[in-house]
Amino acid sequence: MSRVLMKGNEAMALAAIKGGCDAFFGYPITPQNEIPEYLSEHMAKEDRVFVQAESEVAAINMVYGAGGAGARVLTSSSSPGIALKQEGISYLAGSEVPCVIINVMRGGPGLGGIQPSQADYNQITRGGGNGDYHLLSYAPENLQEAVDLIKQSFDKADAYRNPVMIAVDGLLGQMMEPVDLERTPDSKQRERKEWATDGDAGRRGKANTIVSLHLDPNKLEEHNLALKEKYDRMVENEQRYERLETEDAELVFIAYGSTARIARSAVESLREEGYKVGMIRPITLWPFPENAFKKLPDTVHTLLTLEMSLGQMHQDVKIVNQGRYHLDLYARTGGVVPEPEEFIEKAKAILKKEDAA
Amino acid sequence: MNSDTVYRPKQGLTDREFHYCPGCTHGIIHKLVGEVLTEQGLIGEAIGVASVGCSVLNYVYFDCDMQQAAHGRAPAVATGIKRVRENHAVFTYQGDGDLASIGLAEAVHAAHRGENITVIFVNNAIYGMTGGQMAPTTLIGQKTTTSPFGREKEGTGEPLRVSELLATVPGAAYLERVSVHDPKHVRKAKKALEKAFDTQMKGKGFSLVEFISTCPVNWGIQPRESLDWAVENMIPYYPLGVFKDPEKEEEDD
Known part of the structure; x- marks a missing residue:
C-alpha cells in the first residue's frame, strides 16, 4: 500500500x-x-x-x-x-x-x-x-x-x-x-463492444446503429x-450504503458525501457523551439504498436527514420511511458547509424532546 | 463506368426505400455519398452521424455504422467518434436548420479545431420536417410558416452563408458549395464529395460540402419548378464554388 x-x-x-x-x-x-x-x-x-x-x-x-x-x-x-x-x-x-x-x-x-x-x-x-x-x-x-x-x-x-x-x-x-x-x-482490458458504431461494419457483415x-x-x-x-x-x-452505530441507536442521521463526513464527527462526539445516535450513509444516490432502512432496531424513533440542499434527499427518505419513524431535516445550502456542532445541537434537541414526550 | 452506362443501382446504401418527398434532392445526395464512400473503399469502415431534420432517418439508408445525434450536435458527436477511431471515414449529414441555426457553434468549432471529419450540409432555405418554418438560410421575401409576410431583414437578419462564414476559420481545409439541379451539376457535386473525403483521409482537416437543395412541399411549388426556383433564387445568393481548398493553400505557401 x-x-x-x-x-x-x-x-x-x-x-x-x-x-x-x-x-x-x-x-x-x-x-x-x-x-x-x-x-x-x-x-x-x-x-x-x-x-x-x-x-x-x-x-x-x-x-x-x-x-x-x-x-x-x-x-x-x-x-x-x-x-x-x-x-x-x-x-x-x-x-x-x-x-x-x-x-x-x-x-x-x-x-x-x-x-x-x-x-x-x-x-x-x-x-x-x-x-x-x-x-x-x-x-x-x-x-x-x-x-x-x-x-x-x-x-x-x-x-x-x-x-x-x-x-x-x-x-x-x-x-x-x-x-x-x-x-x-x-x-x-475489456472485450470489443459488439453493439458499437466503431466502423467495423465491413468485417462484421452488418452495420450498427445507435439511436x-x-x-x-x-x-x-x-x-x-x-x-x-x-x-x-x-x-x-447496486444499492450501496454504510450503516454506522445503528445497532442501538434512537436517532439515525441520513447523510451522504461531505455532509456524511461532518455527520460522522458529530456521531462520534454524541456517542462520547452517551447519546445513542447512528448514521445511514447512502453511497449510491440512485438507486437510493432503501435496503439500508430495513431491519433497523426497535430503539430507533427518529430519522434526521442532513444535507447541503433544502430537503431534496429528504423526499427519498420520506418515500422509504413510509410513516414508520419521526422524520426531521437539517439543511444548509447555497455553499454553506455545516459545522459538526450544528448537527450535535439539532440531535440533542430532538432527543430531549423525545425524552420529554 | 463505360460510355453505355446511363444509370446504375445505388451503392453504399441499404435496400430501404427513401421516405423523402417528390422533388426533394436528399435522395440524389444520399446516392452520391454512398457512391463516393464505396468507390473510395471507405464504406465498410465508415461511421456516419445522422442529425435532426428530414434526414433524421438516414441511419437506415447509409450502409455503414451510423449514430443519430441530438439537434445540431452532429459535428461534436463526429468529433468524439473520429478522435477514438482515427483511421475511419467519419461524416455528418445535416440540414440548414440543424447546422446553421441550433448547431452553428458545433459546426464552427469542429472546423476551428480542424477536425478530420466531412460534413454534408444540405441547404434548402427552410425547416422541412417541422413543417416549413423560417431558417437562418431563408431568403429575403421568402414566405414560410413563421415568416408569413416574407422574411424581412429587419428583426430576422439576412440569410446566413455558411460556407463563406467557415472560410474565415483557419481549421477549415476544404469547403465547396454545389448544386444537384441537373446532371452536369450532379457530376460536379460528386467530385466535391470525392475531394472532401480525400481531404479527410489525408488528414488535412475539416471538410464541408454545401448542397443547394429543394423543398417543394414547404416552398409550395411543384418539384420541377422547385429546381428552377433554387437556380433562380438560391444560387444567386449562395454562389456555387470552392471556398477553401487544401491544395490551393499548399500552392500559396
Whole structure:
C-alpha cells in the first residue's frame, strides 16, 4: 500500500485513467478545473484522447460519439455545466451508450456560487433530462472512496450500457487527502463492444446503429420497458450504503458525501457523551439504498436527514420511511458547509424532546 | 463506368426505400455519398452521424455504422467518434436548420479545431420536417410558416452563408458549395464529395460540402419548378464554388 497526498480533483482524474478511460471531453467550470487540467497533461502522456470542447453541450455530445464508437469515455463538470449536459445525458441513456460523468457540485440555482453544495440531488436522481431514465450515481464521502468508485465506474457503465455519475461536492474536489490508488485493481482490458458504431461494419457483415429515436409509440414503450428492466436490476444489485452505530441507536442521521463526513464527527462526539445516535450513509444516490432502512432496531424513533440542499434527499427518505419513524431535516445550502456542532445541537434537541414526550 | 452506362443501382446504401418527398434532392445526395464512400473503399469502415431534420432517418439508408445525434450536435458527436477511431471515414449529414441555426457553434468549432471529419450540409432555405418554418438560410421575401409576410431583414437578419462564414476559420481545409439541379451539376457535386473525403483521409482537416437543395412541399411549388426556383433564387445568393481548398493553400505557401 502506498498512499500519496493528492488534491481531490487530481486524484479523481488519475483514478479515471486507471479505470481504463480512453478519452476525456470537457469544458472549464469551477470547482472542477483541476480534472481537465490534470488530464490534458496525463492523457497525452498515456497516448489517450483529451479534448477541451467549446461548451458543456459539445463535450457531452463528444462523449456520446466516442462512447458510441466503443471507447471508455469521461466528462466532468459542475452543477450549471451538468445542467447544460442534460440533453446529451438523456440521449446517452436512451441509446444505452456507457460513459462516466464526474459532477463536482456547487451552489445554485442558476449561476449560484462556487462553494460546495449538494443541490444537484434531484438533477442526479430524477433523470435531469427528458424521458424515463436513471443514472447509476455514486456519492463518495472521501477521496479514497472516490478513487475506488471511479476506478470501478467504467466497468459498471459498460456492464449496464448506461451513464454512471460520480457526485461529489466542491469540498471533496478541492481538498487534499492521502489516497492509495492501488487499493482496488486497475480496470482490466475489456472485450470489443459488439453493439458499437466503431466502423467495423465491413468485417462484421452488418452495420450498427445507435439511436434514441423510435417513432412507433409501441416500439418506444417496448424500449422504455427494456430500460426499466435494466434499472430494476440496478435497484436489485447496486444499492450501496454504510450503516454506522445503528445497532442501538434512537436517532439515525441520513447523510451522504461531505455532509456524511461532518455527520460522522458529530456521531462520534454524541456517542462520547452517551447519546445513542447512528448514521445511514447512502453511497449510491440512485438507486437510493432503501435496503439500508430495513431491519433497523426497535430503539430507533427518529430519522434526521442532513444535507447541503433544502430537503431534496429528504423526499427519498420520506418515500422509504413510509410513516414508520419521526422524520426531521437539517439543511444548509447555497455553499454553506455545516459545522459538526450544528448537527450535535439539532440531535440533542430532538432527543430531549423525545425524552420529554 | 463505360460510355453505355446511363444509370446504375445505388451503392453504399441499404435496400430501404427513401421516405423523402417528390422533388426533394436528399435522395440524389444520399446516392452520391454512398457512391463516393464505396468507390473510395471507405464504406465498410465508415461511421456516419445522422442529425435532426428530414434526414433524421438516414441511419437506415447509409450502409455503414451510423449514430443519430441530438439537434445540431452532429459535428461534436463526429468529433468524439473520429478522435477514438482515427483511421475511419467519419461524416455528418445535416440540414440548414440543424447546422446553421441550433448547431452553428458545433459546426464552427469542429472546423476551428480542424477536425478530420466531412460534413454534408444540405441547404434548402427552410425547416422541412417541422413543417416549413423560417431558417437562418431563408431568403429575403421568402414566405414560410413563421415568416408569413416574407422574411424581412429587419428583426430576422439576412440569410446566413455558411460556407463563406467557415472560410474565415483557419481549421477549415476544404469547403465547396454545389448544386444537384441537373446532371452536369450532379457530376460536379460528386467530385466535391470525392475531394472532401480525400481531404479527410489525408488528414488535412475539416471538410464541408454545401448542397443547394429543394423543398417543394414547404416552398409550395411543384418539384420541377422547385429546381428552377433554387437556380433562380438560391444560387444567386449562395454562389456555387470552392471556398477553401487544401491544395490551393499548399500552392500559396
